[in-house]
Amino acid sequence: MIRSLLICWVLLTATSSGKPTERKTRVNQEEPLSHLQHDDNKSFDYDHEAFLGQDEARTFDHLSPDESKRRLGIIVDKIDSSHDGFVSEEELKLWIKNVQNRHMLENVEHQWNEFDLNRDGLISWEEYRNVSYGSYLDGPQTETEYNYSHMMARDERRFKVADRDGDVSADRQEFMAFLHPESHEYMKDVVVQETMEDIDKNGDGFIDLNEYIGDMFSAEKGAQEPEWVATERQQFSEFRDKNGDGKMDREETLDWILPADYDHAEAEAKHLLYESDTDKDGKLTKEEVLNKFDLFVGSQATNYGEVLLRHDEF
Numbered sequence: 001m002i003r004s005l006l007i008c009w010v011l012l013t014a015t016s017s018g019k020p021t022e023r024k025t026r027v028n029q030e031e032p033l034s035h036l037q038h039d040d041n042k043s044f045d046y047d048h049e050a051f052l053g054q055d056e057a058r059t060f061d062h063l064s065p066d067e068s069k070r071r072l073g074i075i076v077d078k079i080d081s082s083h084d085g086f087v088s089e090e091e092l093k094l095w096i097k098n099v100q101n102r103h104m105l106e107n108v109e110h111q112w113n114e115f116d117l118n119r120d121g122l123i124s125w126e127e128y129r130n131v132s133y134g135s136y137l138d139g140p141q142t143e144t145e146y147n148y149s150h151m152m153a154r155d156e157r158r159f160k161v162a163d164r165d166g167d168v169s170a171d172r173q174e175f176m177a178f179l180h181p182e183s184h185e186y187m188k189d190v191v192v193q194e195t196m197e198d199i200d201k202n203g204d205g206f207i208d209l210n211e212y213i214g215d216m217f218s219a220e221k222g223a224q225e226p227e228w229v230a231t232e233r234q235q236f237s238e239f240r241d242k243n244g245d246g247k248m249d250r251e252e253t254l255d256w257i258l259p260a261d262y263d264h265a266e267a268e269a270k271h272l273l274y275e276s277d278t279d280k281d282g283k284l285t286k287e288e289v290l291n292k293f294d295l296f297v298g299s300q301a302t303n304y305g306e307v308l309l310r311h312d313e314f
């Protein structure tokens with residue numbers, strides 16, 4: 001059985017050339033705070049997921065406004081780690097980062113037993129390989145079957161980078177780095193390497209303008225080039241190719257796909273603070289947060305009751 005994640009990857013790869021005018025993005029920021037669109041004019045759903053995590057946000061959707069506020073009050077006390085009665089931007093950012101980490105850890109837990117075949121609390125490369133590529137390794141390979149050797153070699157390399165203590169097994173932290181490399185500083189090199197290998201068609205170790213455009217856009221014969229392609233060409237020479245030698249090296253690729261200057265958790269913390277800091281003193285009282293409870297946790301308050309008091313911590 002080849003894991004569905006891999007199938008997804010294959011499908012994406014296979015279809016990326018199918019829609020010529022669609023733009024493919026490589027900008028590979030950290031695990032997003034939420035996959036929902038952030039448009040507060042429509043709803044606060046993005047903020048709710050960033051602040052609570054996806055599962056908890058769904059629970060809150062079914063609470064009455066009073067119950068929502070009661071629980072939010074408890075959360076505010078937790079966020080105020082310095083216990084000075086105020087939530088600072090830094091505390092808010094830390095909280096959002098913790099929510100995000102918890103989400104990644106849940107993802108690891110969710111998959112753990114499937115891979116840790118001998119239940120020793122570690123996922124060895126061999127376990128990962130057997131579970132992910134078992135049927136492929138067993139053969140016999142038909143001619144039509146996708147050749148997974150390349151993907152497997154890539155997985156193995158990434159796995160070994162994630163494996164910090166070098167025992168060729170992943171503990172939970174290492175497995176998290178393997179699954180979410182964009183969110184781990186020490187995985188950045190391998191993320192860049194994987195991206196460059198995908199795009200660098202002529203294998204000279206650089207991404208030139210044609211490779212850069214070719215990765216986002218494949219022209220149909222005779223079709224007119226969409227306008228954004230011209231913009232991207234300009235972007236390439238103005239911003240991507242910083243040293244002006246006509247191609248992107250590893251550093252330049254890193255700046256492109258993992259921009260260092262944008263921190264989602266920090267941006268969200270600033271946003272929540274800005275929207276709720278009524279007296280503009282740069283920090284939040286519990287009252288200020290509760291007054292904006294719809295922004296932080298919301299409540300649809302239609303069929304609440306059924307999930308009331310489901311969580312122990314409340």
Ligand SMILES: *[C@@H]1O[C@H](CO)[C@@H](O)[C@H](O)[C@H]1NC(C)=O
Binds near residue numbers: 039040041
């Ligand atoms: C939301 O609405 C405000 C004013 O009504 C507007 O200035 C802002 O650009 C809108 N934001 C988005 C993301 O549409």
Ligand SMILES: *[C@@H]1O[C@H](CO)[C@@H](O)[C@H](O)[C@H]1NC(C)=O
Binds near residue numbers: 117126
């Ligand atoms: C992986 O599969 C091979 C071949 O089926 C088997 O010999 C080996 O014991 C398996 N390893 C683990 C850790 O399951």
Ligand SMILES: *[C@@H]1O[C@H](CO)[C@@H](O)[C@H](O)[C@H]1NC(C)=O
Binds near residue numbers: 141147149150
């Ligand atoms: C798959 O590709 C690798 C090289 O990338 C090659 O060595 C191997 O023989 C191929 N396997 C099959 C079944 O075609």
Ligand SMILES: [Ca+2]
Binds near residue numbers: 115120121122123124
């Ligand atoms: Ca194991």
Ligand SMILES: [Ca+2]
Binds near residue numbers: 204206208
């Ligand atoms: Ca090249």
